[in-house]
Amino acid sequence: MEDLVATVAAHGLTCHVLSSLPEPQHQESRPAALADLADDVRVTQGHVLTPRDIEEYLDHLRDTGVDVRCCLTVWEGYRHLMALANARLGVPDLDEKQVLELRDKVVLRNRLADAGLSRGRASVLTPTTLAERQREGGRYFVKPVSGIASFGTFPLTAGTSWADLERIAAEARSDTVYASVFLAQPGPGDPVGPRTAAHGTSPGTAEVRKTPDMEFLVEDYVPGREFSFEVIVVDGEPHVVAVHEKCEMTETVSAVLEDACVSPPTSLPREELVAGLRWVSSVLDTLDLRWGCFHVEARHAPSGWDLIEVNPRVGGSLISPSVGQLTGGPGLLDLWLESLITAHRPAGFSERLKSLSFAADGTPQGHHATFFRVFFADPGTIREVRLNDGPLRPVLSHILLKPGDVVEPASREVFLGQVLWRMDLADRDAILPALVPASKRAIEITYEREHG
Incomplete structure (x- = not known):
């Protein structure tokens, strides 16, 4: 706020x-x-x-x-x-129905698969489908049907049990902040009952049904390296203002943590980045998303691009200030606000936005690169949090917890802090080899020793 x-x-x-x-x-x-x-x-x-x-x-x-x-x-x-x-x-904005359809990840995945934009399929997870997928022995991923952040997201293993899902659902029910996101999906004009589009049908024709509790889905595992496209869409025209490469990720038993990001990407050949820009445009067009700010998470493998999620908002953590450092001015939050207040006469803003966004040939408009690292807390009582120096001075650092705070075990990330660095794009490849390992010690935390 x-x-x-x-x-x-x-x-x-x-x-x-x-x-x-x-x-x-x-x-x-x-x-x-x-x-x-x-x-x-x-x-x-x-x-x-x-x-x-x-x-x-x-x-x-x-x-x-x-x-x-x-x-x-x-x-x-x-x-x-x-x-x-x-x-x-x-x-001008997305309508309420579109937002709710985007948040139904079963419908979203299958709709894009029908359009040839995803190679995976998804279905609601039940004890029966859980056992079936485990017998099949393929690679699958589990997440809430209408989730947020990394709460309850994890790769399916032979050891995953229905009791694990019931435990995560119980956590969601007891979490004041997150319970409303997982357990209640109000439909258009319905302030009380949880509703979502019927699974496995086209969102445009879906019947609305009641969902009494938290649901999980199981989907084909999306392989590859993960990226996010930061997009502002104005009157049907998408502008990709940044692409972040998630250069370090941790998959835990009950969450996937995004530890570090670099922008522009370091591992993508230019032609693959161009293919990604075209793919994002096709995804947004297929979903008829003509206005708004989107954090499109995707993975790239030799087989091409595939979807993780389409989030109708700015990316979390330091995505927005990272964009500001890349543009040399407006962050993603600034651009989203400006797209709303100029929506009735968007021509001037669209031209400015175009000057800040990736060109069709994959060329970024700015001359800077960014790297940021997010730090997560472990369960326990915090004794000390310290910000350390490194090979490059950060442009922004946030420490979100303090001594005496108690971190409870949970199936979602608990943010400790985050640090953002900026460098000249021409110097990035020389700076990152030293900065990336050193950045792991940028925020240091110690916990009270447990007694007994």
Whole structure:
């Protein structure tokens, strides 16, 4: 929220914040912190925002004479509410139905497979399909049907049990922040019941059905090296402003952690990057995604490009500031906001965006490269967190936990901190060999020793 408020202020706009009720330990401090940042803050009585909350707040702003230009959220669980608000405001954006369809990863995977843009298929995981896939002995991946971040995502193994999935689902139910994302998918105009498109059918014709609890899918494992395309789409024209290569990843028993990213990519031949740009454009066109900001996660193998996810938002961690360092000015959050406030007359912004984006021949427009590393905490009580020097001074560092914080075991990542470096693109290949290993010690953490 701090980044979002700063971005809004930088565009000369006022910022009005609608927030759900924080967890008890933050109910005094967090609203007060927001009130110091924003021009107006409303906190609801529930832990989850609803369409009714959106409607009532927009009515309140209108009645007090506020001219609302657009609505923006970086939290994927509320992306359909952003779409609902922008539709009411008449701002070109994805519609609510499209957002919910993107978040149904079974429908998304199979729709792209039908179009020849994915070689994998997905189906809802049940005890029966779990046993079948394990007997088949192929490579498969498990994730929530409508998940977020890395919560409950992992490769299927012979040792995966239905009890493992029930444990992860129980964690989701008890997690105030994440429960609404996994357990309730409100359909258009439905503020109460969890609904998703029927699995295995075309999203355009799907019947809406109730889902009483968290569902998992099993899909064909997507091989290859992982990348993300940071895309702004304006009036049907996609602009890839950055491509990040996930140069280090860790697959744990219950999550996949993205440890480090470099941009532009270092391992892709130019022709394969060009093929990736064309593939992303085909994916967005097939899904009829004509407006918005997208973090498209994909893998590249000798067989070509294939999809991980299409996220209708900015990428997490340091993706947005990384884009800012690459462009020498606007980050991804700035560009997303500007695409919304210029949507009725996008010509000038589209030209500016084109000047910041990859050319069709795979040439990046900027002269900088970035590298960032994300640090995750292990379960335990933190005794000390320290930022260390290295071979290159970082342009940005965030430490998100402090001594005394207790990290509980969970099936999702717990962010400790993150550090971003920038270098001249011409010097990147000389700098990275020393920076990458040294960066692992950029943030150092020690834990209290367990007694007994």
